[in-house]
Amino acid sequence: MDSYDVAVIGSGPGGYVAAIRCAQLGMKTAIIEKYATKGGTCLNVGCIPSKALLDSSHHFEDATKHFEEHGIDISGEVKVNLKNMMKRKSQVVEQTTKGIDFLMDKNNITSYQGVGSFKDKTHITIEGEQSIEIEAKHSIIATGSKPASLPFIDIDKERIITSTEALSLKEIPKHLVVIGGGVIGLELGQVYKRLGAEVTVVEYMDRIIPGMDKAQSKELMKVMKKQKVKFALSHKVKSVDRNGNEVIIKADDKKDKEVEFKADYCLVSVGRKAYTEGLGLDNIGIETNDKGQVKVDAHRKTSVDNIYAVGDVVDGIMLAHKAEEEGAMVAEILAGQKPHIDYNLIPNVVYTWPEVASVGKTEEQLKEDKIEYKSGQFPMRALGRSRASGDIDGFVKILSDKSTDEVLGVHMVGARVADLIAEAVTAMEFRASAEDIARMSHAHPTYAEAVKEAALAATDNRALHV
CATH class of the missing domain: 3.50.50.60 (FAD/NAD(P)-binding domain)
Structure with a gap:
């Protein structure tokens, strides 16, 4: 042995x-x-x-x-x-x-x-x-x-699928209904939307990516709506049935009114x-x-x-x-x-486009914990680099302690923020203040300048380019 x-x-x-x-x-x-x-x-x-x-x-x-x-x-x-x-x-x-x-x-x-x-x-x-x-x-x-499911759903791996099957489809769905507005559902929903599918996201909560900062949820949904993705928020799915090549999804909306969705594919993305x-x-x-x-x-x-x-x-x-x-x-x-x-310093990323990235406390968490904070936010559309590439959606938001100025949370939506979030993690690992980030030289023109500008905004509202 x-x-x-x-x-x-x-x-x-x-x-x-x-x-x-x-x-x-x-x-x-x-x-x-x-x-x-x-x-x-x-x-x-x-x-x-x-x-x-x-x-x-x-x-x-x-x-x-x-x-x-x-x-x-x-x-x-x-x-x-x-x-x-x-x-x-x-x-x-x-x-x-x-x-x-x-x-x-x-x-x-x-x-x-x-x-x-x-x-x-x-x-x-x-x-x-x-x-x-x-x-x-x-x-x-x-x-x-x-992948997790709901007890009443029969995952047949053909028309009613998980993320595993969604990564190997042999055809582009005509209409893909995604149950769950979290990371996996939104990423795969965007893939097939780009390729020509009609995509509807059905989410139990009142917003998508509910674990992230509310401002990020709002911004991403606004952008994905522009991309023609449909959303049904505050909807409780109660049945998913297959009839040949058609999948019928029934849900109750926030007024307890039954709503029906018909699709050729249904992606069940309710966590793991x-x-x-x-x-x-x-x-x-x-x-x-x-x-x-x-x-x-x-x-x-x-x-x-x-x-x-x-x-x-x-x-x-x-x-x-x-x-x-x-x-x-x-x-x-x-x-x-x-x-x-x-x-607290493990970053979270959604790889849609624009990307979404976050580390530390959200604004909702700070309010719940009764921590006094300052907030500085800078729009991506104000950057020369964003205008040059055409990626003008999104923002960077920095939350810092009101008395010490220590950075407590950084929340981003925009091009390449999956990479940019590492700057925030580094700063927070060394307990940097918003002022520290604001005084660091950031190359121009870059998306990273939005981090500096958000830090300036959190430091006595000193953003320079907005």
């Missing part, structure tokens, strides 16, 4: 990063993955393929709607070749997942394919092409999450749930909470002292980079180090 210092179950961002960091720190490490390719949801059916389709569909939209104004004439009809678009997406996924195999080999990590299950706290059985057993002093559970199936948690007494997540302490240790869990399978926001931070943290804890994660 092979023995290891650490065995990692699951090869998504949390798992493979944990394995690499353990190996870097001198631990003999194994990683167990039930699927043929590593990378988990993110690399295979999540972050990477969705961004590939978002970029491809964005190119198509630019070609059909914006090239002419840039002085680019295209003769003949511009068409979508969905088969080639999906082929490119698959190639991007393949390149990325092969990169994980390379990293495992580079760091001398032993890979096993199969379902890992705890026999006891130090022994794991792996059921794959053959059944084997390994021994591990420590284990890290990183089995991630799966922790995946622990087959782990054998009962064999070792590891508890889960009422959401099915593995219970852990602040160091991500389970109720069994040599077993940890990270990423989507535990509490907290379900983001790949959160999982990566936790994977690295646990590895360093096992090596006797004292790492720390500030969960």
